[in-house]
Amino acid sequence: MLDADFFRRWITATAASVDREAQRLTALDSAIGDADHGSNLQRGFAAVLATLEKEAPDTPGAVLSLAGRQLISTVGGASGPLYGTLLRRAGKVLGDAPEVTEAQLAEALRAGVDGVKALGGAAPGDKTMLDALIPAVDALGEGFDAARRAAESGAVETTPMQARKGRASYLGERSIGHQDPGATSSALLIAALATAAEGGSDE
């Protein structure tokens, strides 16, 4: 079972990888976007960690809802409402349960991904975060490592795609040949699930 501490570790591990990869995310975003993805997410997740520390939510649903809300407030770019909606919608599905199963987490993340689809109007193959998130959620039934591999492949597979949503879509064919920054950061978020699970087994 996954408790609030697991979800806290997940968000903390995501924040750490965003910190580590911020320059790379911004470099990817400077090729096809407005060169702020790394710094925007860094600011957002730093604020999320501070809020989680201060408010100490005690259920999985509350951790994700609070994190999502904070991302919407502090990121300042499109990734704020998109990641915010992903986490908040997932948090809502988990409700007030003190512990959830991996299957419930998978179901909640699927609802979150549906929320992202509805908000941004993107479809698979549009070169967005969905291209990492959808295969990851599909693979979650086989475990966190399978989900991580699926998200990482999904992110790499955005390289030959032409962007059809967001700032990158203005570039048309010139967006081809660059890995999507949003799909790349989505893979970090999914990879952090496995990190959070390892952290729990050590305790």
Added chain:
Amino acid sequence: MSDERHVGIVLVSHSAEVAESVAGLAKALAGGATEVPVAAAGGTEGGGFGTSAELISAAAAAVDQGAGVAVLTDLGSAVLTVKALLAEGDELPADTRLVDAPFVEGAVAAVVTAVTGADLDAVVAAASEAYAYRKV
């Protein structure tokens, strides 16, 4: 008529200057409409380019007279942030709507319509219809 409630209008842009200027332009073209509450929510709180959920929420609260609030945006994160706030439920006044409209022309149409005391439906319709105004 001084106690008439008007529809509030919020203008959200990635740039504080764009939001402020379009608000000023719309009010001027509405004959210096001082009774219509129009608020700009441009840029980030730190003064940079981007979108601030806090500035949007504050602007919507400031223009809410109980007759509804119409929100017009430029693009990208401005649109997504307003949609996410609307989905949140309690972040914006009860009768707040994101208007699908061109930013400048829609803002002028919205303010000109709101100054007549029109309701939210009429203000939203006028702003959306600005898309149909062809220039050539």
